[in-house]
Amino acid sequence: MFDIAALGSQFLVGLSRSMILFIVTAGLSFVLGVLRVPNIAHGSLYMIGAFSAFSITKLVPGATGFWLALVAAPLVVAVVSFIAERALFCHLYQREHLMLLLFTFALSLILGDLVKFTWGAEYKSIMAPKLFDGSVSILGASIPRYNFFLLIIGPLVAVGLWVFTNKTRLGKIARAAAVDREMVGAVGINVSWVFAFAFVFGCFMAGLGGALMAPTISISLGIDHNLIIEGFLIVTIGGLGNMWGALLGSLIFGLSQAFGVLFWPQFAIVFPYTAVVIVLLLRPKGLLKSVW
Amino acid sequence: MLKTLSLKSLLPCAVLLVILLILPPILPRFYTYIITLIFVTALLAMSLNMVVGHGGLFQFHHGVFYGVGAYAFALLLFKAHMPMWFGFIAAPLIAAFAGFLIGWFCVRLTKLYFAMLQISLGSLLWAIVFRWYSLTNGDDGIHGVPIPSSISSSSNAYYFILFFFVLCLVVMYLIHRSPFGMTLQAIRDNPDRCSAVGIHVRRHQLMAIVIATFFAGVAGVLFVVLEKSVFPDLLFWVLSLEIFIMCLLGGWFTFAGPILGAAITVALRTFAGIYTEYWTLILGVLLILIIFFLPEGVMGFFVQKLGRSRVKEGAPGRGQHAQS
Numbered sequence: 001m002f003d004i005a006a007l008g009s010q011f012l013v014g015l016s017r018s019m020i021l022f023i024v025t026a027g028l029s030f031v032l033g034v035l036r037v038p039n040i041a042h043g044s045l046y047m048i049g050a051f052s053a054f055s056i057t058k059l060v061p062g063a064t065g066f067w068l069a070l071v072a073a074p075l076v077v078a079v080v081s082f083i084a085e086r087a088l089f090c091h092l093y094q095r096e097h098l099m100l101l102l103f104t105f106a107l108s109l110i111l112g113d114l115v116k117f118t119w120g121a122e123y124k125s126i127m128a129p130k131l132f133d134g135s136v137s138i139l140g141a142s143i144p145r146y147n148f149f150l151l152i153i154g155p156l157v158a159v160g161l162w163v164f165t166n167k168t169r170l171g172k173i174a175r176a177a178a179v180d181r182e183m184v185g186a187v188g189i190n191v192s193w194v195f196a197f198a199f200v201f202g203c204f205m206a207g208l209g210g211a212l213m214a215p216t217i218s219i220s221l222g223i224d225h226n227l228i229i230e231g232f233l234i235v236t237i238g239g240l241g242n243m244w245g246a247l248l249g250s251l252i253f254g255l256s257q258a259f260g261v262l263f264w265p266q267f268a269i270v271f272p273y274t275a276v277v278i279v280l281l282l283r284p285k286g287l288l289k290s291v292w
Numbered sequence: 293m294l295k296t297l298s299l300k301s302l303l304p305c306a307v308l309l310v311i312l313l314i315l316p317p318i319l320p321r322f323y324t325y326i327i328t329l330i331f332v333t334a335l336l337a338m339s340l341n342m343v344v345g346h347g348g349l350f351q352f353h354h355g356v357f358y359g360v361g362a363y364a365f366a367l368l369l370f371k372a373h374m375p376m377w378f379g380f381i382a383a384p385l386i387a388a389f390a391g392f393l394i395g396w397f398c399v400r401l402t403k404l405y406f407a408m409l410q411i412s413l414g415s416l417l418w419a420i421v422f423r424w425y426s427l428t429n430g431d432d433g434i435h436g437v438p439i440p441s442s443i444s445s446s447s448n449a450y451y452f453i454l455f456f457f458v459l460c461l462v463v464m465y466l467i468h469r470s471p472f473g474m475t476l477q478a479i480r481d482n483p484d485r486c487s488a489v490g491i492h493v494r495r496h497q498l499m500a501i502v503i504a505t506f507f508a509g510v511a512g513v514l515f516v517v518l519e520k521s522v523f524p525d526l527l528f529w530v531l532s533l534e535i536f537i538m539c540l541l542g543g544w545f546t547f548a549g550p551i552l553g554a555a556i557t558v559a560l561r562t563f564a565g566i567y568t569e570y571w572t573l574i575l576g577v578l579l580i581l582i583i584f585f586l587p588e589g590v591m592g593f594f595v596q597k598l599g600r601s602r603v604k605e606g607a608p609g610r611g612q613h614a615q616s
Contacts (some may be wrong), residue, residue, distance in 0.1 A: 036406070040533075088580065095587070102540055103583050105533060109576030117570060229415060229529055236408040269419040274414040277397075284401045284409075 007262065008141025016147035017241050019154025020213050021250035024227065025234045026161055027205025033178040033241025033291045034198035036097065040104040041084075043052045043228030044111035045077045045203045049210025051115055052076040054124045063129035077207025078200050085199045090192055108224065116221055128215040133170020144184055146215060153212065161243055170259070173199050178241060178291050230272070237279040239286030248287055252279065298552045312454060316447040330558045331457040337538040337550035338464060339507035344469060344536065345544030347500045348480030350407035353414030354535060355392070357505040361387035361512025363421060363428065366437045366522045371427075376440060380513060381470055386503050387509025390417070395501035399494045403466030406568075412528055418527040433523030437516055446521070453514045460507055467503065468547060474585045478501050541582060542587025 024046055031039045052073035057065040084107055092103055128289050132146040165171035177184045177194045185191045217223065238245025253272045262270030279287065316324050340354040365383035368374040374382075380483035380493060394413045398406050422426050428434065443452045461494045467473050479486045479493055487493050525531065534557065542553025557575070 011541070075438075092583065095583075099583055099587060102537065102579065105537065106576040106583065107578035109579070111571045113576070117573075131384055179457065183506035224555075228412065233408060233412050236405065240404070244377075267419070267423050269423065270416060273412050273416040273419060276444040277409065277416065280401070280405065280409045280412065284405050 005140050005142070009143050010258050010262045012138065012143040012151070012254070013142055013147055014245070015251070015256040016143065016150040016154075017122050017258065018250040018254030019150045019157075021230065021254055022154055022247050023157050023212065024209030025231045025238075025246040025250055026157070027202035027209070028231045029202075029235045029238070029241055029243060029246040030174075030205070031199055031202035032235060034174050035093075035100075035195055037100045037104060038232060039199075039202065040101065040164055040228060041081075041107040041111060042104075042203065042206050042231060043224035043226075044108040044115070046210040046213075046227050047115055047219075047221070048111065049073045049077045049207030049212075049221065050079060050214040050217075051119045051124070052207070053211040053214040054119070054126055054219055057126050061132065063131065066126070066129045068213075069126075069214075070208070073194040073211035074204045074207035077210070078204040081203035081212060082196070082200045085196050090196060093192070093195065108228075110159065112221065112224060120223055126214045126219070132215075137237060147289040148213065157208075158243075158247060165243065170197070174201075197216040198286055227239040233273075233276045236275055237283075239288035241291035242286070242288045245286055245288040252276075308454075309458065313451075313494045316450050321446045322494045324446050324450050326558065326562050327447075328453050330555045331453050332518060333535070333538070333558050334551040335460055335514065336508055336511040337542070337554040338461065339437055339504045339511060340535050341502050341544055341550045342464065342468070342504040342507070343497075344539055346382045346473065346480065347476050347497060347504075348483075349497060349501070350403055351408035351410065351504070352536065353410045353529055353532045354504070354508060355529065355532035356414035356417050356527050357387045357391050357508035358515070358531070358535075359421070359524075360417065361509030362516050362522045362526050363434075363512075364509070365513045365516050366434050367427070370434055370437050378505075378602025380531055383513045384509030387512060388506035391508075392498070392502050395498045395505070399497045399501070414527070414532070415529065418524060418529075421527055422524040423593050425503035426522070432526055433521055435521040437520045437522070439517055439520055443517060449518055453518060456462050456510065456514060464507065465547065472496070472499070479603055493500070497553050537579065541579070541589055543592030543595070545588065546592055546595055549589055549592060556590070569576075 028039060028042045031037060031042070045272035050073075053069040055099055056069040056072050057066065060068055089100075090099055090104060119128055124239075128146045132144070132149060134150045135142045135144045137143075138148075165175055173184065173194055174197065177189075177191060178196070184194065230253060234249035235241075235246055236249075237252065238247070238249030252275050255287070256271045256275040257268060264271075312327075315327065317326075336354075336358050340351060343349045343351045343354075361383045364386040365379045368379040368382060369376060386524065394410060397413065398410045401409055422431055424430065429496050443449055475486070475491060475496055479491065479496055483493050512526070515526070535554075538553035538557050539550045540553070541556060543549030556578075560575055560578070563573050568574075582590070588596060
């Protein structure tokens with residue numbers, strides 16, 4: 001019925017989009033796990049990541065600019081989130097959850113307008129370096145080189161995250177704080193700084209995702225809204241706070257969208273939502289174990 | 293029960309109503325329009341607060357039902373050429389039916405999971421409306437819905453919408469004070485105990501969702517009467533979040549708080565929007581100030597200051613209400 005090669009390349013494109021979704025939602029999931037807050041501003045930070053990448057590639061042209069953007073744009077986002085956390089957010093941890101949620105929403109409103117103020121409302125785009133021109137073919141299915149690059153980055157980030165959360169002291173503390181914050185405080189660790197670190201780290205991932213996504217989309221205001229809703233659904237179906245769940249959820253979301261494009265282009269965006277509904281009805285608490 | 297509707301509490305409402313009735317001839321048309329828009333938005337926020345504030349449900353995608361009501365009304369008039377009274381009755385019922393379908397799935401889950409399932413089901417509806425060009429004109433929306441001239445002029449629309457707004461408020465208040473409303477608040481405060489004494493928790497919650505979505509549908513119809521157009525953003529989750537914020541802003545433990553929240557938001561968007569394109573920045577800053585200084589919302593703050601007992605009846609005190 002369908003061309004196998006078309007099916008294969010659509011699969012690979014979906015897979016590469018899943019990788020970016022994974023990088024962004026892993027950060028969202030990390031914040032959810034440690035702070036127990038669905039961070040609505042995560043999408044805005046992703047947007048700042050994409051816009052910063054644009055500015056950096058404008059300042060430093062060529063391939064150097066692109067690679068620099070991949071490192072510096074997430075750092076910009078990390079600085080922004082650090083300021084927001086230490087100045088405002090950290091005073092609210094004792095309050096009820098809906099207030100924290102409301103705060104992150106207010107933050108997203110403010111950040112959204114600051115982006116408009118800084119970069120304007122026009123569409124922006126970034127060219128990936130020459131290295132990524134053309135396409136690669138894997139077993140007869142061809143995908144753009146940049147998407148192939150994303151396919152490599154995704155698993156690298158996953159492994160890096162696993163090493164960080166399981167093998168380093170800081171990662172272990174963050175995981176422990178997710179399970180029992182009082183106990184972590186009782187053994188003499190400053191929980192407030194653990195939270196600050198977790199928040200900034202999660203937002204850093206959002207910035208990284210934004211910078212990686214930038215060459216494949218037209219960067220504009222409003223990309224935060226679409227992303228954050230997808231992000232919440234992904235971390236929920238994967239299992240709140242579970243990093244592998246974020247990976248699984250991203251794969252489900254990205255692939256169902258990619259195949260939707262193939263089967264019924266007009267209603268392609270319906271497919272991932274349907275997939276989420278099915279998962280939530282079958283396994284309401286997510287596919288993998290949630291830390292909540 | 294009706295004893296609480298004493299003259300003392302009715303008098304301010306009556307005065308306010310009289311003021312609202314004499315406003316249109318005095319005010320410029322633009323202000324009449326803004327106030328009408330506040331009525332529509334306030335009705336929507338009130339309908340949401342029925343399930344969020346009084347029902348304790350995480351209804352995170354309420355805007356969908358507003359959109360469904362608006363689209364149903366617009367399509368019935370624009371495509372099916374039905375008479376207006378028919379659309380007026382059918383559209384809220386269609387919204388309530390959508391509420392029943394989505395609610396039927398959602399009440400199986402709780403808290404954040406409830407919210408996420410509703411967001412995904414709502415987004416599904418949004419995606420369909422957004423993409424089904426042949427029926428809904430997709431992202432262009434439908435413009436120029438034929439509303440009879442008897443209610444489409446600025447001041448006639450004002451009175452028409454004010455009438456239904458007040459009517460809906462009265463009905464909502466009666467529901468709020470009815471045994472059903474009380475049961476709902478009891479479920480919010482302690483679902484386990486309610487279940488133990490034999491209350492069918494899910495059925496009550498589903499019923500509340502259906503009632504609330506019906507009123508959201510009415511608000512959607514009134515929106516079309518005012519604007520004569522519909523567009524997919526009515527179903528987008530950003531709007532849902534905005535009305536959620538209105539409830540929090542006004543104070544969701546009070547009955548009338550969401551009206552105030554809606555008025556603040558609409559007025560802020562309009563008047564700040566005249567001077568600057570960065571009105572959401574102002575809204576964001578305002579929200580943060582409220583989070584830090586008025587955690588009970590603006591209305592909750594005044595109610596507390598006045599020391600009225602109205603808070604007591606509806607509020608368990610913040611903190612118990614939303615532990616996710």
